[in-house]
Amino acid sequence: MNGAVNRPKLRLQGVTKAFVAPRTGHRTLALADVSLDIDQGEFVCIVGPSGCGKSTILNIVAGLDAPTAGIVEKDGAPIAGPGPDRGVMFQDYALYPWQTVQGNIGFGLNYGAPGKSMSQAERDARVAEFVKLVSLTGSESKYPHQLSGGMRQRVALARLLANGPDILLLDEPLGALDAQTRIILQAELLRIWGETAPREQRKTTVFITHDIEEAVFLADRVVVMSSHPGRVRDILTIDLPRPRDESIRADPRFGHFADEIWRLIRDQALQAIA
């Protein structure tokens, strides 16, 4: 009984991932012995220098990559492959260029819960609902190449949410945007994520970023990784109050967390450019 209550939503235990180059046979260790428990409704950011295996963790949880060793579980059951219960927002959004905004947002509705059992009219209504949620009303019939970077990012977010996944996996979703747009969309992301809702109603979220302040602003916990091979260096609990807005950036604790994370990755970041 008690075990079920305390069971983490996601559990990674001793996860190791090695890639073997097909021609040379050269073996690269992307992840070494990564252990991490994530609770229901938690927003976890993973930061670290390039080459720390951040994206590999995401791909393993998504089921797109299998770990070389270790356990990956969701709700206590091993993850065997990709599924609509774990939605992914890719770094470059992976929008379908031949689909309109509407077509992209509704793309997965025929396949995963909750859209599978819906009638076409209900699906259309759901698409309209998410178009509105990400403020894209009026652009429904545009193709991705007609949209700005920020608008594409919203389409990708709407598609992710419309599929109703249990877990949100976001791989540097704001990375391609300019600094101002990023800051605006970070706050918007928290609003859409459901910051004001009670924790058990929020979506469990894993968010990859290389932006330290972004991680502090968004996360309940920040996982700091080190590279070559990718390991968990430290995990910080960001106990800043929610809902958060711009003013939180002026909070001395905000700066303290950012400094702490920077201290943890500085050496490797400096090594990388040396």
Added chain:
Amino acid sequence: MTVAAQSFSSRPIAAVARGVALPLVLLLVWQAWASTLPANTRAPSPAQVARAFETLAIGGGLVGATLQSLGRVMLGFLIALVLGVSLGVLMGSSRRVSRNLDPIVEGFRPIAPMAILPIAILWFGAGTPAALSIVAYAAFFPLLLNTIHGVSRVDRKLLQAARTMGLPLHARILRVVLPAALPSIMLGARLAMGVAWTAIIAAELAVGAKSGGGSSGGLGQMMFVFYAYSIDLNNIVVCMIVVGVVALLIDRLFRVAERRLMPWRI
């Protein structure tokens, strides 16, 4: 002046006028040259070609022959489309399939469509099936190779995204692979239609020769009859012009279809 000239050239009528001007001059030169020849010449002239066209078009069997050739091209093209695209999707998405089939495909590719004609006639006789098989063979390779190219270059992220949304394999092929490869497939289709139309004329010419101008039908056979029995160059030129015009119309249709099928690429 420059402004006026620019606005003039941007009008569609002006564009048509410029496109027609040079052919018109050439026609006039041709007619002038033909009028210097003796009256009993076999050399074709524009005026005689025009008269021949009228005779052939009205009750001369030109329309029927054109439709027959066109029908064979369409059917042969469809066969090649189904085979080429399905095999192309298979070879483009699986490196193992591609490694095994590539030597066979590359081995057949240099064999010209006309080179399989003897076998086609022996197997299928001098009629539509032989002509169809040659058209399908000719159209198959551009479709196959362009489909492979398009499918092998589908963005992996788009396929991964589809898997995370729960699309099963057949849905990933129909809703991701094929639309992503469509520009390449359409290019292959245009090239295939071009060679199919070339191949049907050659096939009908050759099948016509084999059957003694008897049973095969089509524009190519019509040309063979004019060549072998009446040595009528004016009629042959009429057929040549019809071949060219139909090919041009088909290509225009493809461009319209491309714009309709791929509105996201404008």
